[in-house]
Amino acid sequence: MRTTLYAWVVAGALTASTLLVPSPAFADAVTLDGVRVRLAPGTRQVITVNHTSGTRARVTYWRHTGGTWVRKLHAAGRTGYGGLVVGSRRKQGTGTTPLGSYRMPFSFGTHPAKPAWDLSHRRIRSGDYWVQDNRSRFYNRYRNKARGGFRWRLPSSNVSSSERLADFRGQYEYALVIGFNYASPVRHRGSGIFLHVNGRGATAGCVSAPRWFLRAMFSRLDPGLAPVIAIGR
Numbered sequence: 001m002r003t004t005l006y007a008w009v010v011a012g013a014l015t016a017s018t019l020l021v022p023s024p025a026f027a028d029a030v031t032l033d034g035v036r037v038r039l040a041p042g043t044r045q046v047i048t049v050n051h052t053s054g055t056r057a058r059v060t061y062w063r064h065t066g067g068t069w070v071r072k073l074h075a076a077g078r079t080g081y082g083g084l085v086v087g088s089r090r091k092q093g094t095g096t097t098p099l100g101s102y103r104m105p106f107s108f109g110t111h112p113a114k115p116a117w118d119l120s121h122r123r124i125r126s127g128d129y130w131v132q133d134n135r136s137r138f139y140n141r142y143r144n145k146a147r148g149g150f151r152w153r154l155p156s157s158n159v160s161s162s163e164r165l166a167d168f169r170g171q172y173e174y175a176l177v178i179g180f181n182y183a184s185p186v187r188h189r190g191s192g193i194f195l196h197v198n199g200r201g202a203t204a205g206c207v208s209a210p211r212w213f214l215r216a217m218f219s220r221l222d223p224g225l226a227p228v229i230a231i232g233r
Contacts, residue, residue, distance in 0.1 A: 016027055027035040033060050033068055034194070035232035037100035039077040043129060044225040047195070049097075051233035055079050055202035059195075061217065073216060081202040084233050087180055092132070092161070092190045093159045095204045101230040102179040104195075107218060108142065108165070109174045118222045124172060130192040140191040163192055171196045174214035176221075178229055203220045207231065 008195040030037050035048040044064040050186050051057050062069050062186035082095030113121040121127075127145045129152055131138045136150035142165075145152040154161040165172055175196040181189045190205060195217075198208040207229075221227045 004039075030060055030069060032230070033058065033071070035230050036101075037228060037230040040103060040226040040228055042224075042226040043228050045221060045227040047229040049077065049079070049207050049229065049231040051079060053086055055081060055083075057207065059207065059213060061213075061220070073213065075210050075213040076206055077201050077213075078198060079207055079231075080205040082205070084231070088189075090181075090190045092134070092188050095202075096190075097203070097205055097207060097231060098180045098190065098193060099231050099233065100180070101228050102182075103228055104176050104221065104227055105182065107174070107176050109172055110169055111173070116219045118224070119176075119218070120223070121218075124169075125167045126166065128165045129166060130144055132162045132191040133160045134187045135160065139187060140185040142177075171199050171208065172196055174211065174218055176214070176217060176229075187207075195198075201221070 023110040028039055032046060033048045033050045035050050037046050037048065041095050046062040048060045048062065049057050049217055055078050057077045057079050058074055060074040061072045063072050080089045080095045084099050085096040086102040087098035090200055090216050104119070106122065107117070108122040108124060110124055112123050117182060122142060125144065129143055129145055131141050133139060133150040133154065138149045143150065151160065152162055175194045178193045178195055180193040181191065194206045196206055196208055197211045
């Protein structure tokens with residue numbers, strides 16, 4: 001996107017004994033696979049994104065159990081063509097991926113919600129956009145054009161043009177919203193940062209991972225376990 005997280009053996013998943021990281025029960029931060037993770041209260045699930053080279057990264061799913069962080073799954077992913085940047089310094093339209101730790105407020109995609117998916121989910125409908133209009137009070141929000149409130153007709157050449165989600169049916173078959181610039185959006189900092197299915201190469205600011213990995217996350221992430229995604233290098 002422009003500004004824009006199984007067969008266990010076949011998919012390359014890791015067993016619980018692969019890597020164990022002891023952690024105090026009430027830690028507020030932990031380092032996993034070299035990535036510093038800021039934990040939310042009650043966090044027991046983490047996805048780390050460890051930059052390896054160029055726009056490539058290792059995306060790993062961790063589960064906290066018995067006082068230990070256990071590496072469960074990992075996969076080869078991609079980051080933005082503009083490199084990595086501290087979140088507070090990011091600018092819209094630069095193709096950069098924001099460093100830091102973020103909550104994942106909900107998922108969206110081309111499929112209806114399934115009983116095994118615990119996160120709140122939205123199925124992409126005709127007219128659905130992710131608002132990137134810097135004049136809109138709905139900046140960095142999922143919204144249908146029929147509800148108004150943003151300039152959905154802006155051409156893609158305009159930095160404030162919003163993203164029509166149906167245009168990315170492959171990448172957005174499964175997508176998790178990364179809560180960058182989400183709670184109190186700052187205009188021009190960036191909108192629409194997701195963990196979505198791999199495309200053909202680098203993203204324009206999102207993190208991508210294989211389809212099987214996203215499907216696994218949809219079935220495993222539990223809002224009651226306060227999941228966090230941490231992007232590092």
